[in-house]
Structures are given as structure tokens and as C-alpha cells.
Amino acid sequence: MRAFDEYRVLRLIARGEKFEVYQAMAGTGQPVVLKIARKGSAATLVHLRREKEIAESLSLTALRPTWRVAQSSDGRVYAVAAWVERSLRELLAEGPLPRAQALAVLRGVAAGLDQLHARGFVHCALTPEHVLLSGDGEVFLCGLGYARRRGQKATVADERYASPELASGQPVGPWCDVYSLGLIAFEMLCGRLPFEAQSADEWRRAHAVLLPEVPRHLRQTIGRDAARALLRSLAKEPGDRFQSALTFVERMNESEPARARLQHAVLEVARGFFRGTARAPRAVKLFGFGLVLAGMLGGVFWLGTSQKPTPQPDPRTATAEFLAALSTPVTIWTPKPAETLSLAPTGQATPTPPKPALTPPLRQSPTATALPPTPTPETRPLHPAPRLLEPADVTRFPPGAAVELVWQYDLPLEPGESFDIRMWKPGEPPWGIARSTETRYRLNGPPRGSGEYTWLVVVVRDDPVTGKVIETSLASEPRRIFWD
Numbered sequence: 001m002r003a004f005d006e007y008r009v010l011r012l013i014a015r016g017e018k019f020e021v022y023q024a025m026a027g028t029g030q031p032v033v034l035k036i037a038r039k040g041s042a043a044t045l046v047h048l049r050r051e052k053e054i055a056e057s058l059s060l061t062a063l064r065p066t067w068r069v070a071q072s073s074d075g076r077v078y079a080v081a082a083w084v085e086r087s088l089r090e091l092l093a094e095g096p097l098p099r100a101q102a103l104a105v106l107r108g109v110a111a112g113l114d115q116l117h118a119r120g121f122v123h124c125a126l127t128p129e130h131v132l133l134s135g136d137g138e139v140f141l142c143g144l145g146y147a148r149r150r151g152q153k154a155t156v157a158d159e160r161y162a163s164p165e166l167a168s169g170q171p172v173g174p175w176c177d178v179y180s181l182g183l184i185a186f187e188m189l190c191g192r193l194p195f196e197a198q199s200a201d202e203w204r205r206a207h208a209v210l211l212p213e214v215p216r217h218l219r220q221t222i223g224r225d226a227a228r229a230l231l232r233s234l235a236k237e238p239g240d241r242f243q244s245a246l247t248f249v250e251r252m253n254e255s256e257p258a259r260a261r262l263q264h265a266v267l268e269v270a271r272g273f274f275r276g277t278a279r280a281p282r283a284v285k286l287f288g289f290g291l292v293l294a295g296m297l298g299g300v301f302w303l304g305t306s307q308k309p310t311p312q313p314d315p316r317t318a319t320a321e322f323l324a325a326l327s328t329p330v331t332i333w334t335p336k337p338a339e340t341l342s343l344a345p346t347g348q349a350t351p352t353p354p355k356p357a358l359t360p361p362l363r364q365s366p367t368a369t370a371l372p373p374t375p376t377p378e379t380r381p382l383h384p385a386p387r388l389l390e391p392a393d394v395t396r397f398p399p400g401a402a403v404e405l406v407w408q409y410d411l412p413l414e415p416g417e418s419f420d421i422r423m424w425k426p427g428e429p430p431w432g433i434a435r436s437t438e439t440r441y442r443l444n445g446p447p448r449g450s451g452e453y454t455w456l457v458v459v460v461r462d463d464p465v466t467g468k469v470i471e472t473s474l475a476s477e478p479r480r481i482f483w484d
Contacts, residue, residue, distance in 0.1 A: 004024065004078075005072050005073060005078075006027050007024040008024060008025045009022045009023075010022070010023045013087075014089070014129060017038075018037065018038060018047075019035050019036065019044075020035075020036050020038060021033060021035050022034040030083075032080050032082070032083050033080070033082065033083050033084075034078055034079075035048065035081060036077075036078040037077040040075055045071075047146075048066070048078075048145060049069050050144070051066055051143070051144045051147075052066035052079065054147055058116070058119055058121070060112065060115045060116065062139065062140060064132055065082050066080070066081045066082075068080040084133070084134050084140055085132075085134055086132070086133050087131065088128040088131035088132070088133060088184070088188075089128040089129045091105075091133065095191060096188065096189060096190060097188045099221075102188040105131070105133065105139060105188065106185055106188070106249045106252065107249050109126075109131055109139055109181060109184070109245070110246045110249040111245075111246060112139065112141045113126070113174070113181065114244050114246050117174040117177070117244070121147050121149060122149070122154070122173060122177055123141065123143070123144070123146070123147050123177050123180075124146045124147055124154040124157070124177070125143045125146035125157035125158065125161075126141075126177050126180035126181060126184065127157065127161045127184070128184060128187070129143070130142050143157065148172055150171075150172065150174070150462070151418075152171060152172060153169055153170070153171060153172065154172050159203035159204060160183075160203055161180045162180070162203075163179035163207065163238075164179075164208045164236055165238060167204045168204075168208070170433075171432075174245075175241050176238075178233055178244070178245055178248055179241060181245050181248065182234045182241075182248065183234065185230060185233070185252065186212070186215060189219055190215055190219050190222075191218065194212030194234060195212060195213075209236075212230075212231060212234045214227070215227040215230050226252045226253075229242075229251040230252070232251075382472065383459060383474070384410065384411070385473055385475055385477070386419065386473065388406075388455075388457065388476050389406045390406040391404075391405075391479070391481055392479070394479075395482070396484060397481065397482065397483050399450045399484065400445045402442060402445060403443045404440060404441075404442050404443075405440060405442070405443060405455065406439065406440045407419070407457050409459070409473075413437060413459070414461070414472075416462060417460070417461045417472060418435045418460060419435065419439070419457050419459060420432055420457070420471075421434045421441050421456075421457055422456055422458070423453050423454065423455040424455075425448065425451060425454075426452055426454075430456070435460075445483070450484055451483065451484065452481075452482050454479070454480050456476045456477070456478045456479070457475075458471050458474070458475040459472045459473035
């Protein structure tokens with residue numbers, strides 16, 4: 001035990017590249033967490049202050065409060081936060097979790113994430129180290145120093161849990177946290193991550209292009225629909241993922257097969273027995289072990305005689321399972337199939353029985369968190385559409401060339417409004433590439449390789465209560481550009 005300022009350090013909890021985390025005791029006898037920067041700099045001070053200020057400003061029960069950010073007598077920057085008994089990483093060190101326990105933790109994490117997203121923030125650093133579990137079952141999130149506003153760019157905290165768009169420097173949104181939550185859920189149920197890599201570059205490549213391992217190959221008791229929900233949360237395109245973290249967890253919470261429930265019950269009884277007899281006499285331990293072993297063998301025999309043998313994994317199974325997951329009809333970011341996409345000219349409404357729609361039937365981009373296009377309140381009619389100026393329609397550029405997108409908007413933006421720039425390839429849904437308050441945006445090259453792209457601009461604002469994105473203007477007429 002050593003002293004650090006007015007705190008008594010009890011033990012080291014975790015050590016990362018930037019910070020060391022300790023359990024400590026304040027002078028009043030209250031247990032606290034000390035997060036000490038390994039290298040003192042202005043950047044680490046800003047990071048810790050940001051974590052404290054975000055938690056204070058949002059006042060969400062799912063966020064662990066940070067009480068103090070200070071500098072020690074020897075010049076080390078540190079933060080003092082509330083003490084929570086253990087992290088999810090410590091729990092995962094014991095192996096895969098029972099289904100009920102995993103779902104309980106996931107539900108708490110998802111509820112906290114959805115609250116964070118409703119306030120317009122994205123966590124951007126969701127890892128098992130940043131999920132905290134109290135003794136009475138409460139779940140808390142920490143690591144908010146990495147959090148960013150939706151539409152901003154963020155730094156990667158841990159490549160193992162970073163979504164493809166976060167790792168590639170694209171604007172972040174709730175879909176980034178849904179991807180990270182899917183990775184954590186996979187690890188909780190299967191005992192490991194769905195990819196294997198040795199370096200940061202390999203992790204980025206795995207998240208960007210590799211198909212994840214099929215969950216049921218690693219744990220057969222995972223239900224088919226739950227396994228498909230896991231794969232959908234790990235979709236490469238944000239538009240293929242779930243609209244919210246809780247939607248994903250509820251999809252995971254399907255009825256478990258009877259055989260799986262029996263297996264989990266046997267495992268739980270065995271774990272409870274070994275914990276309860278840790279200090280029992282040796283003879284009692286041996287007798288109890290024999291009873292448990294006999295019961296487990298009997299259960300395995302029954303399961304083996306009533307279950308068909310598992311076929312050898314087919315190398316095509318991962319692709320088939322992943323495609324099946326993406327074809328499963330669930331609530332996702334983009335609610336309509338790509339082939340139904342249609343764009344009406346500016347100022348015209350698309351007729352949708354029994355009454356005409358107010359806006360062209362654009363599919364929601366991942367920048368929008370609402371499921372169907374959010375209707376504008378009747379008391380606030382839609383503003384005129386922005387007018388695209390440059391480049392002209394059907395303009396061609398060399399492969400990889402930078403392009404300056406320019407448009408005109410005759411009205412001043414109201415507080416909270418911004419321009420949502422959307423772009424897509426033929427047969428794809430519109431993709432929100434950026435938000436801007438300026439009437440121009442520079443693209444450093446084609447977002448998804450050479451070819452034909454269509455782009456448009458619409459004015460949007462975030463609802464401060466629900467966090468939904470509301471279109472406040474008509475969409476501009478689309479234009480096409482080519483990189484070839």
C-alpha cells in the first residue's frame with residue numbers, strides 16, 4: 001500500500017498505453033478509482049477533463065461519475081472516479097458467460113448506449129474494460145474521454161473493438177457503438193472475438209473485409225436467430241446493422257431451446273457447487289464431485305442420443321450464415337430495400353396512398369437514427385431544397401481525384417440545423433457521408449472506389465429529446481459524378 005496525494009493506493013486494476021487504473025481509498029475511507037496518466041501532457045489532461053464534463057453534463061445513471069481531475073505533487077495528471085466492483089474484462093477472464101447473465105449485462109450496456117445516443121453522443125470506445133459491473137447487478141459505462149458528437153471523427157481507443165468506419169476515420173454515429181456491442185456480445189457468449197489478428201493493421205483489415213466466425217460453430221447452444229442477430233450487428237455496412245443497441249439485444253433475447261437450457265443449468269449447478277465446497281473437507285469434495293460428474297455424464301448421454309451428430313463445418317457456411325443474417329427482416333437503419341429507391345424532383349411530393357408524402361421517398365442514411373423518414377411536424381412546413389451548383393450533372397473525374405461539392409441555400413440555417421450530404425452508387429441506399437454548416441464539402445476521392453455516384457443535400461436537425469434526425473427541407477435534385 002502506497003500513498004498518492006491524499007489517497008491510499010490498494011491495487012492495480014488495469015494498465016493501458018495511456019493510463020494506469022488503481023483501486024484506492026480516499027482520506028474519508030471511501031473507495032475510489034484513480035486513473036493516472038502514464039505520461040503527463042496537455043492532451044491527457046484534456047482527455048480526462050472531457051470524460052468528467054461529459055458525464056456531468058449528461059447526468060445519466062448509466063455513466064460512471066468522475067469527481068475530480070487534478071495534478072499530483074510530482075506532476076502526474078490523474079482523475080478520481082466512483083468505485084465499481086469489477087469490469088466486464090475481469091468477468092470474461094472466467095470464460096464464456098451463461099446466456100441469461102450475458103443478456104442481463106448486454107441489456108444494461110444497451111440501455112446506457114441508447115441514452116447516450118439520444119443526447120447526440122457516440123461512445124466510440126466501447127470495450128470490456130469500459131463496461132463496469134456493480135455487486136447488485138447495475139451496469140455502468142466509462143471511457144467517455146473518447147466520446148464524440150454524432151457526425152464528428154474520433155480516435156481509436158482499441159483496434160480490436162473499433163468499427164470499420166471508426167477505424168477508417170469516417171464520421172461516427174450510433175452504428176459504431178452497435179458494432180462494438182456486437183463484438184462484446186460475441187466474446188461473452190463464445191469466449192473469444194470473431195476475428196483473429198496480431199497487429200493494429202490486421203485488426204483494421206479484419207473488421208473491414210473479413211467475415212466473422214459463425215457463432216454456432218463455437219457454441220452450438222446459441223439459437224439460430226440469436227446467432228443471426230450477432231452477425232447482423234457485425235455487418236460491414238452501417239446501414240445493415242440494427243437501429244439501436246436495445247433493438248439488437250432484444251433480438252438476441254429469443255426463446256432458448258430446451259437442450260440449451262438444460263446444459264446451462266447443469267453448468268450453473270456445477271459452478272455453484274465448486275464455489276460452495278471450496279473449504280469443505282476432502283472426502284465431501286470427492287463425494288460431491290462424483291455426484292456432479294455422474295449427473296453431467298447422464299445429461300451428455302441423453303443429449304447425445306437425442307441430437308443428430310454435428311456435421312463438419314463447410315468453408316462456405318460462414319458466407320451463407322452471414323448472408324442469411326442480412327436477409328432476415330428486422331428493424332435496421334435503412335428500412336426499405338434498395339430496389340425501391342426513387343427520387344422525385346425538387347419540390348414534388350411522392351404519392352403514397354392514401355395521401356401524398358411531404359418529401360421525396362429517400363431512404364434514411366445511417367446519419368439518421370429514426371427508422372422511417374421522420375415526418376416534419378405540421379406546424380413547421382419544409383423549407384425549399386438546397387440547389388446543387390458544382391460539379392455539374394454527369395461530370396467525370398480521374399480515379400482518386402478530389403472533388404469540391406458546392407450548393408446554395410437561400411435561407412439561413414436555424415440553430416441546430418446542418419446540411420446532410422448523401423451519396424450512393426447505383427443499386428445502393430443513400431449514404432450520409434458528412435454533416436456541414438457550410439455550403440461546400442471537399443471529397444478527397446471516391447468513398448467506395450471508382451465508378452458512378454449520385455449525391456444530394458438536405459437540411460436536417462437533431463431532436464434534442466429523442467435524438468432523432470428530422471429533415472427540415474426538401475431534398476435537392478440529385479446529380480451524378482463519375483470517377484473513371
